[in-house]
Amino acid sequence: MDGDGADPAAVFARLGVRPAAADLTVVQFSTAFCGPCRATRARLAGLQATRPGLAVVQVDAESHLAEVRELGVQQTPTLFFLDRAGRVVARTSGAPRPAELTALVDARAGVRV
Known part of the structure; x- marks a missing residue:
């Protein structure tokens, strides 16, 4: 999963990710000129x-x-x-x-009724 044996939880902590605050935390890595990144960001905001x-x-x-x-x-x-414990429960590329x-x-995350 990781590039060189790094502890993913430690890497996410350095990025300021606090998974304990939510049922599911989605961390999206993007670049400025990536069209699919913008579309995915908008979908995540809607969700x-x-x-x-x-x-x-x-x-x-x-x-x-x-x-x-x-x-x-x-x-x-x-x-x-990431689940509340900071474990990577899924990963997508693209x-x-x-x-x-x-x-x-x-x-993993509830829908408001």
Whole structure:
């Protein structure tokens, strides 16, 4: 999973990610000129508006090259799905299809009624 044996929880902590605060935290690694990154960011914002247990953290891959290497991020967007304990429960590389992204989120974060 990771690039060189790095502890993912320690890497996410350095990035300011606090997974204990939500049922599911999605960390998205993006770059400024990535169209699929913008589309995925917008989808996540829409999901976050209706899922109270969802937190989203955006990371500029170009500004965090050490973390990119440590986590083995090869393309953008790359999304890491963390549970409350900070464990990576899923990971996607490239833009996930909207239905796939919704299913991954709904499996762990509640929908507001």
